[in-house]
Amino acid sequence: MQDKSQFETFLQWQSYESQAMRDIRKDAFNNFLKIGYPTKKHENWRFTNLTSLAKFEYRFPNGEMCKIDVDIVSKHSIDNSHRIVLINGIFDSKLSEIDDIAKRITIKNISESSSDLNQSSAKNNTNPFILLNKAFVKGGYYIEIDSNYIEDKPLHILNIISGEKDFVQHHHQNFIRLGKNSQVIIVEENININHKASFRNTVYNIKVDENSTLSHILLQQNHAKSKELNHIFVEQQDNSTYNTQLINISGDLIRNDLNVQIDGENCDTDISGLSLLSGKDHVDNYTVVSHNKPNSNSRQLFKYILDESSEGVFNGLVTVQPDAQKTDSRQTNKNILLSKKALMNSNPQLEIYADDVKCSHGSATGELDEDAIFYLRSRGIDLMIAKSLLLEGFAKEVTDKIKIDSVKEKLNSEILKRLTG
Amino acid sequence: MLEIKNLHASVESKEILKGIDLTIKAGEMHTIMGLNGSGKSTLANIIAGSEVYKITKGTVLYNNKDLLDLSPEERALQGIFLSFQYPAVIPGVNNTYFIKAALNAKRKYQGEAELDAMDFMVLIKEKLKMVGMDESYLRRSVNDGFSGGEKKRNEILQMITLEPTLAILDETDSGLDIDALKIIANGVNNYRKKDNAFLVITHYQRLLNYIEPDVIHVMIDGKIVKTGGKELALTLEEKGYQWLTDEATVEL
Numbered sequence: 164m165q166d167k168s169q170f171e172t173f174l175q176w177q178s179y180e181s182q183a184m185r186d187i188r189k190d191a192f193n194n195f196l197k198i199g200y201p202t203k204k205h206e207n208w209r210f211t212n213l214t215s216l217a218k219f220e221y222r223f224p225n226g227e228m229c230k231i232d233v234d235i236v237s238k239h240s241i242d243n244s245h246r247i248v249l250i251n252g253i254f255d256s257k258l259s260e261i262d263d264i265a266k267r268i269t270i271k272n273i274s275e276s277s278s279d280l281n282q283s284s285a286k287n288n289t290n291p292f293i294l295l296n297k298a299f300v301k302g303g304y305y306i307e308i309d310s311n312y313i314e315d316k317p318l319h320i321l322n323i324i325s326g327e328k329d330f331v332q333h334h335h336q337n338f339i340r341l342g343k344n345s346q347v348i349i350v351e352e353n354i355n356i357n358h359k360a361s362f363r364n365t366v367y368n369i370k371v372d373e374n375s376t377l378s379h380i381l382l383q384q385n386h387a388k389s390k391e392l393n394h395i396f397v398e399q400q401d402n403s404t405y406n407t408q409l410i411n412i413s414g415d416l417i418r419n420d421l422n423v424q425i426d427g428e429n430c431d432t433d434i435s436g437l438s439l440l441s442g443k444d445h446v447d448n449y450t451v452v453s454h455n456k457p458n459s460n461s462r463q464l465f466k467y468i469l470d471e472s473s474e475g476v477f478n479g480l481v482t483v484q485p486d487a488q489k490t491d492s493r494q495t496n497k498n499i500l501l502s503k504k505a506l507m508n509s510n511p512q513l514e515i516y517a518d519d520v521k522c523s524h525g526s527a528t529g530e531l532d533e534d535a536i537f538y539l540r541s542r543g544i545d546l547m548i549a550k551s552l553l554l555e556g557f558a559k560e561v562t563d564k565i566k567i568d569s570v571k572e573k574l575n576s577e578i579l580k581r582l583t584g
Numbered sequence: 585m586l587e588i589k590n591l592h593a594s595v596e597s598k599e600i601l602k603g604i605d606l607t608i609k610a611g612e613m614h615t616i617m618g619l620n621g622s623g624k625s626t627l628a629n630i631i632a633g634s635e636v637y638k639i640t641k642g643t644v645l646y647n648n649k650d651l652l653d654l655s656p657e658e659r660a661l662q663g664i665f666l667s668f669q670y671p672a673v674i675p676g677v678n679n680t681y682f683i684k685a686a687l688n689a690k691r692k693y694q695g696e697a698e699l700d701a702m703d704f705m706v707l708i709k710e711k712l713k714m715v716g717m718d719e720s721y722l723r724r725s726v727n728d729g730f731s732g733g734e735k736k737r738n739e740i741l742q743m744i745t746l747e748p749t750l751a752i753l754d755e756t757d758s759g760l761d762i763d764a765l766k767i768i769a770n771g772v773n774n775y776r777k778k779d780n781a782f783l784v785i786t787h788y789q790r791l792l793n794y795i796e797p798d799v800i801h802v803m804i805d806g807k808i809v810k811t812g813g814k815e816l817a818l819t820l821e822e823k824g825y826q827w828l829t830d831e832a833t834v835e836l
Contacts, residue, residue, distance in 0.1 A: 538672035541632045542686035542742065543660035543693070552685070556676025556725070 166220075167196070173223060173299060184280065191297035198291045210476045210508045211418065211447055216390055221332035221362050223299070224251045231258065231325060231356075239352060241569050244319040251324060252302020252335040258321075267312045268347075273303035273336055280336060290420070292392050296334045296366050303335035303365065306349070310342030310372070317348040317567060324355045324363060324389070332362040339367070341375040341403075348378040350570060353391060360388040367395040369405075373427065376404040380565060385414030387442060392418045401427035401456075408564055411438040411446045412577050418447040425452070425459045425487075432461040437561040439577055440473035440505075447476040454487035454517075461491075466561050467498040468554055469505035470581055476507075481522065482514040490517065494524035499531060499557055501581070551579050585610050585781050586631070586651075586750060591642035593630055600626045600637070602806035608750070613782040615792065617817065618803035619825055624785045625669055627803075628754040631783075632666035633659045646750070660686075661693040663749030663780075667739040667756045674726035679738070682726050683708065683745055690746060708745065714774065715741050716767045732759040740771040751775070752783045757791040769794030789821040802828055 170192050174185060200217045201208040231250055236258050240246065247270060248258035254272040261270055273280060280300060288294075308314065324333060341347065355361060371377045385391055391414055399405055411417050423432055438446045452461050467475040477496045498507045511524040531553055539549035555562075555578055565571050586608040593601040600623045608614050616624050630637055631644065633656030644651040651659065674682070688698040699707065712719065715737045727735050736756050743751055753772070757765055772782065772795050784797060792814070800817050802810040802825070809828050810816065 532672065532674075535672040535674050537632075537634060537656060538668065538674070539682070539686075540656035541660055541666055541668075542682075542746065543657050543689040544682075544685055545657055545689070546655070548685070549657075552677050552682070553674065556674055559676035 169220070170298065176223075177301075188298045191294045194289065195291055195294040195298060198289065198294065200291055207449060207478070210474070211416070211445065213416075216362060216416070219330050219360070221330045222328065223301070224326055224331050224333060231255070231323060233258070235323070235354075235356060236321060239321055239354065241317065241319045241350060241567060244317045244350065244567075245314075247304065247306075247318060247320045249302070249304060249320065249322050251326065252322075252333055254304060264314060264316075267309045268314065268318075269305065269307040271305050273305050273338065274301075288394075290394065292364055293366060293394055296336065296364050296394070299332070299334040300336050300366075301334060303337045305338040307338075307340040308342055308345045308347050308375075311344045312342070313346040314348075317350050320349060320351040322351060322353045324353075324361050325357050326359055326361075327357070329360045329388075330362075331359065333364065335363070335365045337365060337367045339369045339377065339379070341371050341377050343372045344374045345372070346376045348380075348567075350380045350382070350567060352382045352384065355385045355389045358386050358388065361390070363389070363391045365391075365393050367393065367397075369395065369397040371397070371399045371403040371405050373400045374402045375400075376406075378406040378566075380408045380410065380567075380570065381419075382410045382412065382570070383414060383417050383419075384412040385417065387413075387415050387444075389414055390416040392416075393420065395419065395421045397421070397423040399423065399425050399427055399430045399432065402429045403427055404431040404433075406431075406433045406564070407435070408561065409434075409436040409448060410574065411436070411440070411444075411448075412574075413440065413442070413444050414446070415443065416445050419449065421448070421450045423450075423452045423461075425454050425461065426456060428456045428458045430456075430459040432459065433564070434461070434463045435561045435564055436465040436477075437558055437574070438465075438467040438469075438475055439581055440467065440475060441470040441581060442473060443471075444473040445476075446474075448478070449476075450479045452479075452481045452492070454481070454483045454490040454492065454520075456486060457488045457490070459487070459490060461493070463494040464560060465496045466558060467496075467507060468501065468557070468578070468581060469498065469507060470501040472502070472504045472506075474506045474508075476509075477526070478508075478510045478512075479524070480512045480514065481524070483517050483520050483522065485516045488517050488519045490520040490522065492520070492522045496526040497557070498526075498528040499554070500528065501531070551581075554578050554581065585647060586783075587643075587645040587648075589643045589645075591627075591630070591644060592640045593626060593637045594640055595626075595637050599640070600806055601630070604642070604806075604808060606801065606808065608781050608783060610781055611778040612799065613776065613784065613795070613797045614799045614801065615784045615786060615797040615817070616801045616803050616808075617786060617789075617820060620787075622803045623806040624803055625754055628666055628669075628752045628783070628785055631659075631750075631752055632656060632664060657689070660746075660748075661690055665743055665746055665748030665751045667736070667743060667751065667753045669754040669756075669758070671727050671735045671739055673728050673730075675728045677726050678722075679724055679726050680704075680708065680722040683742060686742065687745055711741055711745050714744060715771050716764075717741060733761065733764045736760060736768060737764070740768055744771055744775055747775075749780050750783070751780070752785070754785045755787065756784075757786055757788065765791065766794060789817045792817045804829060
């Protein structure tokens, strides 16, 4: 639980900041105290158990020196990519490799551009975790792609959480801004080394300007003591494309709130998710896609593979505003339960205020197809391989969207691990 | 090769097979005919290892060993193949990858080197031609979006690629037009050898214009009620199944 004295101490550490910034923090914290952590009575938190988060006092990583084994970075490296390494939200220039793109892409720590801090789409948001983020934000990245610039090599961001202590909280704000007519692929990996209990709470501000294309792959691979919450705000302008894949590979609690405002015409929005869950993992994906202008397409596809006592939640809302005629929107959620104890809650929703639109949504949860397993086995294929083939096949609609082979291979090997591990 | 004695099987306590006796020797082709619901498909699925049915009595020996002890994949590796009446549709699993995995599982089991992608492509392209399929089938997901006839061709493609010892064709002829029927029959005839055997399940005499079984059995209500030569099919074509039902009742 966050208390006032903890906040006062934090504020003292931040004494170098402007009064305006400190006032924002104070306001946010006071608002948080009024609201408190959400409980299961709140509609958007019905399925999410936050008691363990509220119970423990999470400290700050302030001042703690973090040494990262270079091996960890190389173990996660992706061929043919630019590497950006952040440790506890702080940009590590030694481990990063970005020299050759520095002219067209601005990459810096968020503290250096603090005029952006807290001035985001989340401005008037009353989500308690966003308020906490505003009050305690420290660290995060700012990436800006110049107009008229197309980068072929993916930017690979390694967001590492490390530390010697248990129960540490991290509040980051990340910014991705694409100028007009630009294009970039970002592969972001959130990892957590040292296996200490942690709580990572990040607000993303993403702007995709006219005629630009952003592909953002977010790999969330935590461990059983880590909690990760992401609030991703996206704004799209005319003729822009936003593709994102949220890949959840284990974690005590992963919650993604994705909010896409399609503020331009002729936009494409492709959101997909793959969750590979086991143990007591819990993953929530809450999406809001708002069509505010005419002639745009949005696609959502979320797939969950749930083993053991894991739990998944998909809550997707598509709104089509009165101006957004000729909207074409599809939303699909499909889930496979590998265990009787696994649980899935799915809630796709549509709100349509325009009359000339094409919208569909659907959801299905089931077990692995026994007939298909028997078919494969009857051809001499071993039971375990048959199951993994089916799971790979199930995931393929999402993994096929990822055009980077090493990331795809990694995912397929994770799927295989579900069955043999 | 296959020796079934007094086989009883049920599903959800409803008895479907009520004492089947059937012996198939190497080099032979047997046909089972009979109406819907007589238990023909159940028998085929049990031989292939389906776990949907409960065996309540009887034995099945394959090459003098207890077949019922083996998993479906072990049966396949030892040479049993079922061409399904309703082949499973498996979205996201590539047809080439699937057939290659099946073939290599078998080669590995037999102590042969696994085929690499190139060698496999050479082999599969040759087999495709034999069943009148074009290469586009290799890029598709297993049976996904296949028409009824395409699914059946895909079954025969797998059969001639995996080269089973005992091939069971469960109504592979159903729903096929005459051209497709000829292609399937051709696939079967080309694969008939003195050291392998067939069990062909069909409703119709039509298929028997193109393949010549050695023995014909008629199955009614979970039992084989009549066994004869090729001429039995003609009698059935002419008289239907009713006289056999009457005969069976009289015997009771």
